[in-house]
Amino acid sequence: MSGFLFVVPPLVGHINPAVGVAARLGALGHRVAWACADPALVRRLAGEGAQVFACAGPVPGAEGAARPPGLRGAEALKFLWEGFLLPLADAMAPGVRAAAGVFRPDVVVSDQQAFAGALVAERLGLPWATSATTSAEFAGAYDGLPKVAEWLLERLTALRGRIGDPAGAADPRFSPHLVLAFTTPGLVGPRAPAGERFRYVGPSIADRPAGPGFPWEWLDPGRAKVLVTLGTANADAGGRFLAACLAALRERADRVQAVLVDPSGTLASGTDDKDVLILPSVPQLPLLARAEAVVCHAGHNTVCEALWHGVPLVVAPIRDDQPVVAGQVVDAGAGLRVRFGRVTAAGLGAALDTVLHEPGHRAAAGRLRAEFRAAGGARAAADHLERLAAQESR
Structure with missing residues (x-):
């Protein structure tokens, strides 16, 4: 059996799709663990028994991490990256390295916005898969914004120099091994990227904690x-x-x-x-x-x-x-x-x-x-991760 380390940002919409995949892998007998800046949130969504390695990092809604409500467009995008995603990656990296040392995963599953997972895996020589919990990056999110796209790539290159392998070349948003897209080409549209590494598994729908009673x-x-x-x-x-x-x-x-x-x-x-x-x-x-x-x-x-x-x-x-x-x-x-x-x-x-x-x-x-x-959801995603682990173990 293989070990899978899920590296996620402290965001419900990014953790939920991974929960069903992790549960499926666990049901198949694989070892599963998580790395996140908000372990309590992961356990609330994935179950109290989830093995979670704590990482440092900003948590949305905490003092100093809240985004001004009036921000829109390029200003909101800049705040997202400079105020949250890049600091989150820098802060999470030591915890992800420590988690990899203790858990010894065969594959790191890195959320598309948890760059620390991809870059630390790259530095450690571990295979990694992208958990693409939004399809915006597949469909021209930066069309008409070439300077913004260039600015983002410069920031990611600098981030790689700090926490990844400076000789690496892969975009941490898109694994060269496997990209699990929780959507399908029918929604993404004609620009949906093709190729063996892109796997469109559709939504990962899993049972969730019931919460307060609903009338x-x-x-x-x-x-x-x-x-x-x-x-x-x-x-x-x-x-x-x-x-x-x-x-x-x-x-x-x-x-x-x-x-x-x-x-x-x-x-x-x-x-x-x-x-x-x-x-x-x-x-x-x-x-x-x-x-x-x-x-x-x-x-x-x-x-x-x-x-x-x-x-x-x-x-x-x-x-x-x-x-x-x-x-x-x-x-x-x-x-x-x-x-x-x-x-x-x-x-x-x-x-x-x-x-x-x-x-x-x-x-x-x-x-x-x-x-x-028909795309298969969590079951299909787990199958692709199993195959990646098997390929890398040869």
């Missing part, structure tokens, strides 16, 4: 269900948008019942409201199985989980990879895009009516659902 009896079988969520990392930016959503949903209460996720508590509601249920967190996967539409920020995980269930979307990207993912949704025909900072209740309601009632978007979402499920 399932509240759901009205006679009305369409809509889930509204901005993910776990955008609570600071969503007040105005959520208020517009709330107004649009109340105008449609005769035919729509909605669950709105509001982790910051900017809105107020309770289970006595029969039209819109507002909660700080929800069991997203079971809700998606009952939903007819999703309104979200175009986060890769939320988009893929919605499409896994064949649910069309209204996407309102905020920053980072979200505009690229939103473009993929629209190009695939599985939803409509609205402007996060400017959409009105009327505009949002019109988009919601379209995805709910015009069949084309649901049909496109259904096609992606079939493609996602």
Whole structure:
């Protein structure tokens, strides 16, 4: 049996896809461990029994690590790299090296934004696979921004000099051995990279901790269900948008019942409201199985989980990879895009009516659902990792 060390950033959307893969490898008898700057978060998502090696590094939401809510576009991208991803890599590197020394993995599985995993593996001569938890890097994320792309490569080269093998050449975002893409070409589009090392496994859907009880009896079988969520990392930016959503949903209460996720508590509601249920967190996967539409920020995980269930979307990207993912949704025909900072209740309601009632978007979402499920998910990803370990052991 082989050993697999998962190196992940302290971000729910990047850990969740790896959880199912790690569980599958463990069920097959392999050794599995994690390296992360937030061990408690990994154990909450992967189970209290997970073996986690602690690393230093900034944790989103902690003092000094929070991103100013008004940042957009190139400014937000620069903050993401200079304020979080690059410092995270530098800080994590000693912990990843220590974890590799103790755990002795056969393969390092490095999240695409946890550069320390790739570069430390390179320096130690270990094979490594990329866990690509967003497809934005595959589909022109820096089109029209050549200076930004050059700036990023310069920063990654300098980072390699500090924590990797200075003689190395591989981009730490794309393993030369194996790239596990938790999507499919049907969503990425015609620019999806091809080649033996790129494996499109679709979403990795796994059981998650139940969390607080959800009032399932509240759901009205006679009305369409809509889930509204901005993910776990955008609570600071969503007040105005959520208020517009709330107004649009109340105008449609005769035919729509909605669950709105509001982790910051900017809105107020309770289970006595029969039209819109507002909660700080929800069991997203079971809700998606009952939903007819999703309104979200175009986060890769939320988009893929919605499409896994064949649910069309209204996407309102905020920053980072979200505009690229939103473009993929629209190009695939599985939803409509609205402007996060400017959409009105009327505009949002019109988009919601379209995805709910015009069949084309649901049909496109259904096609992606079939493609996602055929791709194999966590099982397929584990198979590819097993083969990589077997090849490297020869």
